[in-house]
Amino acid sequence: xxxxxxxVKNLNVSYFNTKVVSNIYFNILKGxxxxxxxxxxxxxxxxxxxxxxxxxxxxxxxxxxxxLYYASPHPxxxxxxxxxxxxxxxxxxxxxxxxxxxxxSLNPTIRIKDHFMETARAHNxxxxxxxxxxxxxxxxxxxxxHRVLSLYPIEMSGGMKQRVLIALALLLNPKxxxxxxxxxxxxxxxxxxxxxxxxxxxxxxxxxxxxxSHDIALVADIADRVAIIYAGRIVExxxxxxxxxxxxxxxxxxxxxAVLKLGEFREPETIPGSTPDYRKLPPGCKFHPRCPFAMDIxxxxxxxxxxxxxxxxxxxxxYAKR
Amino acid sequence: MSEKSxxxxxxLKLVFKIFSRSPTLLFSLAVLLVYxxxxxxxxxxxxxxxxPYKGGWEYMYQPPSLRDFPWYILGTxxxxxxxxLTIIYGIPKTLAVAFLxxxxxxxxxxxxxxxxxxxxxxxxxxxxxxxxVALTIPTYLLALILVVILPPELKTNVLVLAGVLSITxxxxxxxxxxxxxxxxxxxxxxxxxxxxxYGSWKIMFDEVLRFMAPFIAMNLxxxxxxxxxxxxxxxxLGLMPxxxxxxxVQIYMAIRGGGALYSDKAILALWSPIITIVxxxxxxxxxxxxxxxxFNPALRTYLQxxxx
Amino acid sequence: MSLIEAKGIVVTFAIRxxxxxxxxxxxxNVDLEIExxxxxxxxxxxxxxxxxxxKVTLDLVKPTKGIVKFMGKDIRKMYKEDxxxxxxxxxxxxxxxxxxxxxxxxxxxxLMDIIKYHKLVHSDKEALELVSDTMIKVGxxxxxxxxxxxxxxxxxxxxxxxSIARALLLKPMYIVADEPVTMLDASLKGxxxxxxxxxxxxxxxxxxxxxHEITLLQYFGSQTKVLVMYLGxxxxxxxxxxxxxxxxxxYTQALISAIPVADPKARASRKLLLRGSPPSPLxxxxxxxxxxxxxxxxxxxHKEEVVLKAISSKHLVACHLx
Numbered sequence: 001x002x003x004x005x006x007x008v009k010n011l012n013v014s015y016f017n018t019k020v021v022s023n024i025y026f027n028i029l030k031g032x033x034x035x036x037x038x039x040x041x042x043x044x045x046x047x048x049x050x051x052x053x054x055x056x057x058x059x060x061x062x063x064x065x066x067x068l069y070y071a072s073p074h075p076x077x078x079x080x081x082x083x084x085x086x087x088x089x090x091x092x093x094x095x096x097x098x099x100x101x102x103x104x105s106l107n108p109t110i111r112i113k114d115h116f117m118e119t120a121r122a123h124n125x126x127x128x129x130x131x132x133x134x135x136x137x138x139x140x141x142x143x144x145x146h147r148v149l150s151l152y153p154i155e156m157s158g159g160m161k162q163r164v165l166i167a168l169a170l171l172l173n174p175k176x177x178x179x180x181x182x183x184x185x186x187x188x189x190x191x192x193x194x195x196x197x198x199x200x201x202x203x204x205x206x207x208x209x210x211x212x213s214h215d216i217a218l219v220a221d222i223a224d225r226v227a228i229i230y231a232g233r234i235v236e237x238x239x240x241x242x243x244x245x246x247x248x249x250x251x252x253x254x255x256x257x258a259v260l261k262l263g264e265f266r267e268p269e270t271i272p273g274s275t276p277d278y279r280k281l282p283p284g285c286k287f288h289p290r291c292p293f294a295m296d297i298x299x300x301x302x303x304x305x306x307x308x309x310x311x312x313x314x315x316x317x318x319y320a321k322r
Numbered sequence: 323m324s325e326k327s328x329x330x331x332x333x334l335k336l337v338f339k340i341f342s343r344s345p346t347l348l349f350s351l352a353v354l355l356v357y358x359x360x361x362x363x364x365x366x367x368x369x370x371x372x373x374p375y376k377g378g379w380e381y382m383y384q385p386p387s388l389r390d391f392p393w394y395i396l397g398t399x400x401x402x403x404x405x406x407l408t409i410i411y412g413i414p415k416t417l418a419v420a421f422l423x424x425x426x427x428x429x430x431x432x433x434x435x436x437x438x439x440x441x442x443x444x445x446x447x448x449x450x451x452x453x454x455v456a457l458t459i460p461t462y463l464l465a466l467i468l469v470v471i472l473p474p475e476l477k478t479n480v481l482v483l484a485g486v487l488s489i490t491x492x493x494x495x496x497x498x499x500x501x502x503x504x505x506x507x508x509x510x511x512x513x514x515x516x517x518x519x520y521g522s523w524k525i526m527f528d529e530v531l532r533f534m535a536p537f538i539a540m541n542l543x544x545x546x547x548x549x550x551x552x553x554x555x556x557x558x559l560g561l562m563p564x565x566x567x568x569x570x571v572q573i574y575m576a577i578r579g580g581g582a583l584y585s586d587k588a589i590l591a592l593w594s595p596i597i598t599i600v601x602x603x604x605x606x607x608x609x610x611x612x613x614x615x616x617f618n619p620a621l622r623t624y625l626q627x628x629x630x
Numbered sequence: 631m632s633l634i635e636a637k638g639i640v641v642t643f644a645i646r647x648x649x650x651x652x653x654x655x656x657x658x659n660v661d662l663e664i665e666x667x668x669x670x671x672x673x674x675x676x677x678x679x680x681x682x683x684x685k686v687t688l689d690l691v692k693p694t695k696g697i698v699k700f701m702g703k704d705i706r707k708m709y710k711e712d713x714x715x716x717x718x719x720x721x722x723x724x725x726x727x728x729x730x731x732x733x734x735x736x737x738x739x740x741l742m743d744i745i746k747y748h749k750l751v752h753s754d755k756e757a758l759e760l761v762s763d764t765m766i767k768v769g770x771x772x773x774x775x776x777x778x779x780x781x782x783x784x785x786x787x788x789x790x791x792x793s794i795a796r797a798l799l800l801k802p803m804y805i806v807a808d809e810p811v812t813m814l815d816a817s818l819k820g821x822x823x824x825x826x827x828x829x830x831x832x833x834x835x836x837x838x839x840x841x842h843e844i845t846l847l848q849y850f851g852s853q854t855k856v857l858v859m860y861l862g863x864x865x866x867x868x869x870x871x872x873x874x875x876x877x878x879x880x881y882t883q884a885l886i887s888a889i890p891v892a893d894p895k896a897r898a899s900r901k902l903l904l905r906g907s908p909p910s911p912l913x914x915x916x917x918x919x920x921x922x923x924x925x926x927x928x929x930x931x932h933k934e935e936v937v938l939k940a941i942s943s944k945h946l947v948a949c950h951l952x
Contacts, residue, residue: 039815040786158676159907185812187675187842189904192888215816217890240894258817259892260845263874265852268820275785510730513690514796517722518744519714528743532734619734619780 004070005030005208006051006095006176012062013046013055013232018278021046021232025305028176033202033209035219035240037255038229041275044212046232048178051078051210052097053086069094071175092123096169097178101162101186106153112164113149119171130171137167140204142197159190166198170205178210183218195222216255220244228252231276231286234305238312248314250291285317293318340615350608353601361414369410372566376402383580383588399591400575401566409598411567415480416602419553422484423491424545431492432538435499436526440507450500456493464489465552469561487552488545495541499534506530536617543610547603554599569595631702633804633836634687634720636662639696641682641862645912654911656682657693658862666803667834669827671847671870673885674859677908680840683859684806687838688720700804718748721797723826725809727789731781737792738777741765744799760799767832768795769825787818791825798829805830808840823849844874845889855944858882861911861919864938868945878947880904880924918950926951 004027011024021043028034036044049055051067061079068075071094078090099105106115113134120130138145141163153161162182169177182198183191199222202209213219219226220240227237228251236249247253254271273290276282282289288298297317305315341347363369370393381402387394393404401408438449468486476482503526506512515525531538556562557570560578564571572595580588641657657679664670664687674680685691687698689705698705700716708716724730731740738761744750745757765773768791781789790810797805807826811819823846830837839847847854852871857864858881866879877883884903904923909915915922921931928950936948 039817157907188844188885188888189675190907191890193907215890217816217892220892220894221890244892244894255817256892258820260820260848261892262845262886262889263848264845265848265871268824268849270821270824271817274787510724510726511732513685513688514722514724514730514793516690517688517717517720518796518800519717519748524747529732532732535734620782 003030004028006210007066007068007070007075008047008051009066009068010062011047011050011065011067013043013050013065014060014062015058019232020278021050023305024232024234026227026234026237028208028210029225030175030208031202031206032224033211033222035211035213035223035226036229037213037216037219037226039214039275042229043232044229045180047229048097048180048210048212051095051178052091053078053083088124092119092169092174093172094174095176095178096172096174097180098162098165098169098182100181100184101158101165104153105165106161108153110152111149112151112153112156115164115168116149116171119168123172125172133171134167137170138164140170140201141167142193143167157190158186159194162186162190162194163197166194166201170201173205174207176208176210178212180212181214182211183215191218198222215259217259228255231278231281233286233315234313235287235316236314242309242312246312248308248312248319249287249316250293250318251287254290285315337616340612347608347612350605353605354609357413357417357602357605360410361417364411364414369407372403372407372411378402383591386590396590396594399566399572400579400588403566405572405591405594408566408572409569409594412569412572412595412598415567416550416553416569418480419483419487420546420549422481423487423549423552424542426484427488427491427545427549428495428538428542430488431495431541432499432531432534434492435496436503436530438496439500439503440522440526440530442504446500449496453493453496453500456490457497459490461490462552462555465556466559466561469556474563483553484549487549491545491548495545498537502534502537503530506533536614539613539617540610543606543613547606547610550599550603550606554595569599632663632699633666633668633701634662634664634838635697635699635702636660636683636687637697637699639683639686639693639698641679641686641691642694652912654914655679655862656911657686659696660859660862660864662687662838662857664804664836664838667836669830669837669839669850669854671850671854671856672838672840672859673842673844673847673856674840675842675885675908677861677911678859679862680859681808684808684838684840687804688722688806689717690722718800719803721800721802721805723790723793723797723805723807723810725812727786727793727813728781730793731789733781736778736780737765737770737784740792740796741799744796748800750800761795764795764799765791767798767829768792769821770795786814787822790814790822794822794826794829798833801833802835804836804838806838806840809842810839811846812841812843819843819846820849843889844870844885858885861908861914863919863936863948864946865920865949866945866947867938872945876945878941878945878952879949880926880951881920918948 006028008024008026011021012019013021024047036047038044046055050061065079067078069078069090078086081090116130116134117127120127134149135145138148143160143163148160148164156164183194186194201207211219211223223240225237225239226243227234228249229235230251236243236247236252243252244256247256251271257269258271260266271290276286284300285298285303288294291298295317303315303317303320305313306320308314308319341351381398382400384398386397393407396405399405399408434449434453438446465486472482511529512525515529520529554570557568558574560574562568562571566572572591576582576588576592580591582588582592639657639660640655642653643656644651644653660683662683672680672684682691686693689698703712705713705716741761741764742757745760751757751760762773765771765776770776770788770791776784776788784792810826811822814822827849839850841847847856847870852869854870856868856870856873858866858879860881866873866877866882873882874886877886880903887903903925906923909922915932917933918931918936921927924931930950934950936950938946938948939952940946941952
């Protein structure tokens with residue numbers, strides 16, 4: 001259970017001269033649910049797109065960035081694999097992504113059955129086999145295949161669409177599933193069902209999850225380890241208990257305080273300031289303009305990423321020795 | 323107020339920047355400007371008047387010559403007048419008819435589409451009926467008939483011609499505008515507009531119309547294109563009074579009177595007006611495409627942002 | 631006399647299937663009363679009819695049956711001046727900040743337009759002052775930074791603030807906020823709700839806050855009156871504190887237990903209480919609307935209609951268990 005499945009090393013992504021993701025290092029272990037948490041625009045979706053190699057042409061990944069995939073006998077750097085090979089052997093076959101259902105990820109002009117057929121055709125899967133698989137997967141996500149296959153996306157509710165997207169992602173038996181905000185805009189009861197179902201699927205198919213979310217409460221529900229992302233950098237990383245009961249980074253603390261627990265009647269506490277402009281990032285620690293504990297050194301130098309206790313990493317001058 | 327004029331100058335600069343992105347666009351803008359300047363030049367009387375009619379084979383379709391530079395560089399046309407001059411004389415009227423017709427088409431089409439789409443109910447039923455009837459009428463046939471039955475004084479009246487050419491053209495625009503209005507009616511900003519207390523007219527002609535501004539601007543220019551074809555086309559069919567300043571008439575006469583399809587004598591008189599028309603249409607069509615960029619603030623400011 | 635009083639509201643829509651028109655009640659016999667200066671929460675999932683009910687109180691949707699009264703007068707039977715007073719005093723903050731702002735109007739255009747249309751002040755200078763004051767009130771400070779921006783240049787949170795500013799400009803007595811923060815990041819929700827709360831409390835405006843996230847209502851205090859809706863009916867009504875401590879209706883209980891809790895240790899204790907998913911509004915089960923999913927269902931629930939009954943002075947529930 002503690003073998004690494006995916007290792008991201010020194011990931012740096014820029015658009016023209018603006019760096020949006022900096023020095024990202026993390027490992028995803030086999031069978032775990034690893035969560036990337038951060039506000040919109042922090043770079044978490046960019047990291048996911050880098051792994052899936054679906055970044056737009058204008059994005060530039062540094063030559064010494066690596067994304068190592070450990071399934072075969074020796075690790076493969078996914079960034080160096082030629083596109084043809086990546087598309088045939090890795091994309092959707094080993095790693096798949098479940099996009100946000102709310103964002104119209106389904107083609108409104110074709111039926112669900114054709115979504116499966118198109119995906120199958122794109123990956124050279126036999127049509128009959130694909131249909132059988134689709135049937136089983138739709139049942140696994142608690143939908144009625146007989147009814148759903150002939151529906152158009154517009155005839156389905158948000159929860160149904162999200163389940164279909166999950167089934168589509170599982171079509172080629174991937175090992176790693178990237179879940180991009182899987183419950184945004186869904187009702188509370190539907191959210192709960194989807195989360196329970198995701199856990200069941202993980203056990204049933206032996207999956208590993210990389211979860212992307214802005215909602216830290218959601219992450220508490222299903223994640224094993226969490227990385228908090230701010231301005232394209234990981235500011236804190238640990239297992240889920242440490243993040244919630246022993247948060248170190250002021251941003252993590254801010255995120256936790258921003259959400260009310262059930263029965264808590266108090267004034268909302270927000271993180272002051274707003275998300276940074278990537279073209280004009282401040283020097284030193286990128287969070288210092290919004291940090292209640294900002295010190296002089298925070299304004300000058302970026303803090304190192306250090307292990308403050310076992311398996312708990314933070315990037316903050318409050319904990320690093322100068 | 324200087325702030326308003328500063329804003330206007332900024333907008334114009336941006337518009338120019340949009341045009342200068344593509345050489346085709348810049349060329350098209352230049353062409354249109356040349357035509358407009360030529361039209362102004364004619365109207366203001368800076369070109370010599372047309373010499374009197376000179377019939378007979380010695381004067382018709384003479385080859386180009388250098389006398390009286392530059393008017394005879396294309397030779398003469400069927401009335402013995404300098405070809406280049408008659409073509410230039412055709413510009414103001416063509417542009418006027420085209421623009422007026424476009425205004426009528428877009429004005430009527432937009433208004434009817436907006437009202438039908440927004441008000442709905444019986445009003446929509448009646449207006450849609452009108453739109454459908456207008457769509458099924460063969461445009462050219464109607465224009466033909468109207469032009470034939472019009473008394474000769476009105477046949478050359480710019481406004482009347484513009485009206486005739488737009489008599490059915492407004493319908494397809496109306497239908498598109500109506501469809502868009504119906505789709506927009508359900509959007510939340512319409513709900514908010516209602517609670518804010520905006521009256522129906524304001525919602526229709528400010529909120530909804532503004533949404534369709536790029537589409538309508540584009541259609542305005544494209545309607546000009548259609549009107550020019552209609553105007554010269556009617557003349558080419560021989561339905562307009564035979565005035566030499568009409569390009570369609572020139573083409574007609576070059577074929578009928580000059581045998582341009584069989585011999586080389588009137589070839590210049592055939593191709594010059596054709597090229598004049600095609601060049602103008604090409605310029606207009608390119609500009610129509612650019613209209614969307616100009617009227618859509620998202621695209622406009624994207625370009626502005628790039629220079630930062 | 632309440633500010634807004636809605637009695638016996640029924641809203642019937644029809645879906646066309648083939649040549650037939652199938653009617654269903656989006657709102658099924660609901661009463662709603664909002665006092666002056668009061669905040670009322672409307673809780674429900676999609677399909678519950680909450681948005682439709684909110685729109686009925688704003689006269690954006692005409693009810694098939696029932697009356698809406700503003701300050702005691704039936705809005706259908708008002709004189710022109712009275713209706714105009716109602717119209718300007720009933721404002722709307724919709725859910726999707728992008729869809730509710732005109733994409734081709736700058737913030738300045740949107741806000742100044744309202745002032746000029748209603749001739750609220752005498753000069754452009756005064757208008758700009760009024761706009762700037764309102765913008766500062768909603769947290770868009772300094773106003774100059776946001777005035778000349780188009781909606782696509784603003785973040786989701788900023789757009790929603792513009793939406794709120796727009797509703798506040800006419801100093802209305804009543805505002806309906808329909809899921810105003812659902813599309814925003816979890817860390818921003820508190821800030822926007824807080825802005826809204828402070829603005830309306832300063833003006834003693836009444837608020838109908840429609841949401842599916844019960845924790846958001848906690849910002850308004852434990853005395854906030856909350857109505858829980860399911861399939862067009864009100865199933866429970868109580869002050870928020872009472873509702874959280876003592877939820878009576880099985881649907882409310884299910885909603886509360888499904889809320890994500892920022893507490894990893896609480897994972898094991900959370901179970902799903904309701905079976906299946908909400909039925910389509912066309913196939914509402916007879917008797918109690920929850921009868922096909924309720925864990926406590928009895929014969930009576932399938933046969934007899936339920937009525938809202940008062941269990942205590944402020945707590946009402948529509949369930950055969952009581």
